[in-house]
Amino acid sequence: MAYLFQPDYVRYVCSCGSVKPVSKIYFCRHCLKVRCGYCVCHEVDSHYCSNCMENLPSPEVRLKKNKCSNCFECxxxxxxxxTRAAPAPVRAGGNPSVEDTKSLAKPxxxxxxxxxxxxxxxxxxxxGIPDQFVATGGWPEQENPHLARIVALLEYHKILASRERQQSERKKFHPKRTYMQFEKFAMSSVMVRKRAGLCPLPQSQQSDYPQPAVASEEVEELSPDxxxxxxxxxxxxxxxQRLKHPDVxxxxxxxxxxxxxQFLMKRSQRCRVCEHNVCKPEYSPQSIKFKIQLAAFYHIPEVRIVTCEPLRIGQTSELLLKLCNPTQHQTQIMLFPLSTSITPTTVTAAGTKEVDRENMQLGCESPNLLPSLVRQITVTEDPKPLKLSPQAEIILPESILILPPRDDAAEYDDTGDTHNFQDDPKLVVWRKGNKAVIRLLVKPNEDEQIEEGKEITVGFVMQYGYVNTIATLEHKEPQKLDLKIKLFLSIGKLVGST
Amino acid sequence: MDSAVSRRSNIKIAVGAIVCEESTLKGHITIGSRTVVHPRASIIAEAGPIIIGEGNIVEEMAVIANRLPAGAPEPASTPVMIIGNFNVFETDSRCEALKVGDNNILEMKASVSREVELTNGCVVGAACSLTEPETVSENTIIFGSQCQRREMNDKPYPQVGQIDYLTRVFPNYHHLRKPNMKIVKEPAI
Known part of the structure; x- marks a missing residue:
């Protein structure tokens, strides 16, 4: 929870090039890449009203203009x-002569x-809306003053759409026509007629074209008062308040x-490369759980800043980072300078090999179950260039840090750590369970003109061991991989220079 | 003011008012009948007396203070703070206004300063504060983080049900200050 409100001190670089905190990124287990909200497909799963929790299918939602028919907004x-109930006002002057005396006594x-x-x-x-005698419904609807115009335009566009559909169908089924030879040369039938010296075909259905909107310079005069x-x-x-209801x-x-x-919606996110879901909520609007939630903080080691000594130009300061392994497998972490390539590698008997999951996946059958006509065509973008540049040099260790798997029971275990890791005492300051604090040294760049009080960022590439448990055709066994991710840390403001 | 006897003589509580022992009352205070003062509410009459009418609710942590601003010169006449009938001072609200009419509501964390005059039927919304000198016109509601204002159609209803409930419940769970003032006139409802 604390992630939601704290400023983003530690940011991870997504494979699309955007920089986000670990709580806002996903990890596609099939591509083994980091994805974020900018580089996934967003699909609407269901519409629901946040007040009455009513769940409607999307054609009906479109019919109701994305609005709940029962709930109102101030x-x-x-x-x-x-809805409030109030006793009905007693009607004065009513003469209940017809009613019998019993109902008179007790109305x-x-x-x-x-x-x-x-x-x-x-x-x-x-x-000034009159009170209603039933608790739900019956409220007068506010009419859109431009309803007639909107309906006319809608009708016209429907006609256009159907005409277009007809044309495309005609092309599909009767491709062999006399004009076909010209179409080879990218000439439309209209052009052919022109070339033949004939007048263009009269537009038969021109009459239903609605009056075009006319821009007017005349503005209503303000009243003198x-x-x-x-x-x-x-x-x-x-x-x-006005813009909330633009029609009135x-x-x-x-x-x-x-x-x-207005209805809210639940949406699922899909990786654009492999078309697997990275996030899929449960369908029911009452549920806040997910069927699939491949958030990065379940898969990628989390980095937190513990402390950083005051930063001065030309002086090394101590930076303590806490690393946490969220996975069920032991991981080994190494830190590299920013310029390192972030292609994942795997260690096999033959030696280190680069893994390119993206090309491998393209041949596979897409897991997207929607028919190919309906579903969105995924557009993959090239990663954006990174504009962040670190203002300080970071001295990285050469030794490997091993983090044991996450064990929820270990938190209640007071017997102390039984792991015997051969830690570099210069690097590892503290260790408990799946967490460790490491010590790094940072030195603000001397050559750059950094003003006092400016925020200093450092960056490095973190390599972490990842165990891929998804069985594919080639790999039946869990596959061990070394993945890399770029990180940027805001470590504090520059205090001054020595 | 330190001794219990002198304090008690300064505070006049009408018959029918419910004033809890744990509330903080300081100075010359008159509390009308059917008014409920919760425990931990504060009524502080430093600069002059406070007169509270009938059927008010002062909830816990609410502060009603007749207090001179820091560094202000001693006024020629003693300022008297008068609060009308059926006002509600909700939890942690602060009222320093010298004149409060009837049927006003100060919601949670609302604050009204000394130079403001609340007329009748005003609602100061949660966490809204009025600091500039003004007279708030009748049935005004101030709400939201921007302190938007609107005029209401109707004044808020007096919280009669709530007053009756508290009058019934408080004697069972809290020590009360004894009323020491007979009702001079009939309560107007």
Whole structure:
């Protein structure tokens, strides 16, 4: 949880080139690469209302314009409105002559309902909406003043779409036509007619074309009392309130109407390269769990800054980093300078070999189950160039740090560590369970002109052992790999120079 | 003011008011009937007396203070703080306004400074603060992080049910200060 609010001191470089904290990146177990929100496919799984938790299929959602039919939002402060009951006002002057005396003595408890915001105390009575006699539904719908125009345009575009579909179907089924020879040379039938000296075909369905919008220079004159009337800001809507409902844009507070609550959606994220899901939530809107959640902090060692001595130009400062292995397998970590290539390697009997998962995966069958016509065409982008440059030199150790697997029970074990790792005492300061603190030395660059108080970043490449447990055709056994990832750390402000 | 006797004589509690022993009361204070003062609420009359009307609720950690701002010169006449009827001072709200009308609500963490005058039916929303001198017009609600204002259609209803409940429940669980003032007139509802 602490990740969500703290500033990003330790940032990992995604394979797309963006720089993000470990809590915001994914790790594709099939490509063995880091992915982030910018370089995955986002797919809408389901729409739901965050208030009533109703779950609707997407065609129906489109029909309802992405809005819940039961829940309303306060037009004033955008919170969810609640329905309040109130005793019905006693109708004065009613003569209950027809009713029998029993019901007169004990009138049925009639109730009226109105909408009220518990935050800003806006009520539907403020807007002058009559109270309802049923608790749900029946609220007057606010009509869009431009409805006729929108419907006309929609109709027209539907016609256009169908015409286009017809044309493409005609091309598909009757490709052998006399004009076909010209189409080889990229000439349309219209051009052929022109060449033959004929007038272009009359556009038959031109009449249903709606009136085009005309830009007008004339602006409605302001009423003269705008200069004389004192302004009452409590009665005028804010810009935010107007833009929330662009169709009406009410200017006065009492013109605001309750608005249907917008649906939220659950989405799954898919790796663009191998088309496997990296994140897939459970379908039910009540559930906050995931079916698939390949977040990076389950797979990549986490780096945290423990302390850093005050930074001065030309002086080495001690930087303590805490490394944590989140996986079920032992890992070995090595640190390299930033310029190192980050291609994953595997250690086999023949020696170190580079692994290129991406090319390997392309031949496989795609796991995306949607028919190829429907599903999105994945677009892979080249990684963006990295613009960050470290302002300090970091002295990296040459020894390997071994981190044991994560063991939840070990936290309650007070017997002390039984691991006997041959640690370099200069490097490892502290060790417990799957965590270790290492000591590094940083030295702000002397040649660069760094102002005092400027944030100093350092960077390095972390190589970590990863055990790939996904069985593929070539590898039935869990496969051991050495993966590398670039890291940038903001270690503090420059204090001064010596 | 230090001895219990002199303190008690300064505080007038009408019959029917519920004032918990654990509340902090300092100075000349008059509390009207049916007013509920929760434990740990503070009413501090340093600069002058505080007169609280009927049917108010002062929740825990709420502060009602008649206090001169630091460094201000001693005024010629003693400032009297008057609070009307059926106001609600919610948890951790702070009211230093010298004039508070009827049916006002100060929500949680709301703060109203000395130069502000609350009329009737005003709501100061959660964590909103009024610091500049002004008279808040009737039925105004101030809400949100931007302290937006709006005029309400109707004043908030008096919390009669809540007052009745607290009047019933508090004597069972808390020591109360004894009322020492007879009601002069009939309570107006």
């Amino acid at each position: 037009p004033c402060c955008f919170q969810t409105l609640s 049925p408890p009639k109730k009226v309902y109105y909408l009220s915001c518990s935050f800003c105390r806006w009520t539907s009575r403020d807007a 705008i200069f004389t009337q004192p302004l009452d800001i409590t009665k005028i809507t804010t810009l935010e 844009q009410a200017e006065e507070i009492n013109q605001l109407r309750p608005q249907h609550k």
